[in-house]
Amino acid sequence: MQIHVVSQGEVLWQVAKVYNSDVNQIIYLNQLENPDILVVGQSLVIPEPHLEYVVQPGDNMWAIASNLGVKVQELQQFNNISNPNLIFVGELLEIPYRIHTIQLGEYLWVIAQRYGVTINQLLQANRMESPSLIYPGQQLRIPRKPRSTAETNAYTT
Numbered sequence: 001m002q003i004h005v006v007s008q009g010e011v012l013w014q015v016a017k018v019y020n021s022d023v024n025q026i027i028y029l030n031q032l033e034n035p036d037i038l039v040v041g042q043s044l045v046i047p048e049p050h051l052e053y054v055v056q057p058g059d060n061m062w063a064i065a066s067n068l069g070v071k072v073q074e075l076q077q078f079n080n081i082s083n084p085n086l087i088f089v090g091e092l093l094e095i096p097y098r099i100h101t102i103q104l105g106e107y108l109w110v111i112a113q114r115y116g117v118t119i120n121q122l123l124q125a126n127r128m129e130s131p132s133l134i135y136p137g138q139q140l141r142i143p144r145k146p147r148s149t150a151e152t153n154a155y156t157t
Contacts, residue, residue: 001029001052001092006042019046025054028090047092050099051144055091068095069141078144097125097141104136115142 004015012035016023025047027035038044047054053064061084065072076084078096087093100111108131112119119131125141134140 001048002046004044004046006038006040006044008040010038012036012038015044015046020049021046022049024056028056029054029092031090051095053093053095055087055089055093057089059087059089061085061087064093070096094144096144098144100140100142102134102136102138102140106134106136107131108134111140111142117143 002019004019006015012026012032013023015021015038016026023035026032026044029045029047053068055064061072061075061081065075068075072084074096075081075093079093081087098115100115102111108119108122112122121143122140123129123131125143128134
């Protein structure tokens with residue numbers, strides 16, 4: 001996630017466009033009662049597209065996992081959710097995989113080095129048997145390490 005500090009004249013759709021994020025995701029994550037009113041200096045938490053998902057009204061773990069292309073158990077485990085029936089609107093879920101589109105001339109070893117994973121992790125995440133069976137345009141799932149959790153209480157003026 002990223003933090004955006006509102007400047008004079010900014011509106012929410014512009015902020016979302018700058019970060020290539022979804023307006024509704026920003027609204028729910030920040031619990032904005034009136035998204036048409038932003039205050040100069042207000043801090044907004046911006047979810048990172050393709051890495052984080054904010055639970056929307058009517059969502060459930062099965063629909064979210066299906067939409068993100070992951071298994072419910074992977075999403076549940078990655079986010080330390082003990083009960084998949086107990087998620088809340090505005091809750092931030094991290095997606096356990098990045099997506100990488102293979103470019104001409106790339107090899108799994110180079111991709112593994114770029115993302116700090118092993119070739120075996122890439123093979124497992126993508127259910128591949130051989131590292132030589134890749135081609136340009138193919139999308140690879142890159143496993144992510146869960147972030148450590150730290151609770152913080154802060155105040156700023």
